[in-house]
Amino acid sequence: MSGNLHLHAVPSxxxxxxxxxxxxxxxDHAVAERYRPSRYRAQVLDERYRDQERIYISARSCCAEGLPETHVVLGGRQVARSGRNTPRLLVLTAGQARHVARFLSATDFPALWASARGELLPRYGGTAAEPETREAFAGAHKALRAFYTQTAEEGYAVVKRLSA
Incomplete structure (x- = not known):
């Protein structure tokens, strides 16, 4: 699971x-499954999650909504943990999750991609690989939008586990 970002929705x-x-x-999947009545209760992003965040950071220039782009992937309140090499844990309140859901519903992925593509394409094979790269990021955007929309509708909070 190294290099992944795990998001779980939990009742506030x-x-x-x-x-x-x-x-x-x-x-503890038995405990976690109890709080996930639908397939949107958990979301996993692969090692590109840090670059997925760049798409939303670039949203400042193309979207009027403001700050929630910084919470979509890597944002949230960090929870103190013992152990230096443990994955970071972050929490978004139900209100913050609703804010992110509104942001994702209002954003236009082609505009987000246009804003971030110049920075991202060189890391993923350049313009020759753009169709596959764009599709991978668009798919993650769609999955995040579905996750946050369902989470907001249920009034749940979000817990994130960031692997190195």
Whole structure:
């Protein structure tokens, strides 16, 4: 699972400010599944997640909504943990998740891609690989939009686990 970003939706009432509890959401599938009534309760992005974040950071120049782009992938309140080599855990409140869902619903992926493509394409094979690269990022955008929309509709919070 190294190099991935895991996002889980959890009921706000169940959310705990404990690194141990949050980590269990990713390790104990029996507990985690109890809070995921639909396929959108969890989302995993591959090692491109840091570059996916760049697409939303570039949104400042093409979208009027403002700051939520910084919360889509890597944003949230960090939860203190013991151990230096453990993955980072982040939490978005239900209100923040709703804000991100509104942002993603209002954004136009072609505009996001146009803003970020010059920075991203050289890392993924240049213009020759643009169709595949664009499709991979568009697919992740679509999955994130579905995840956050469903999460917001249910009033859930989001817990994130960032691998190195």
């Amino acid at each position: 009432s169940a959310l705990r400010n404990s690194g141990t509890w949050l980590e269990r959401q990713f390790l």
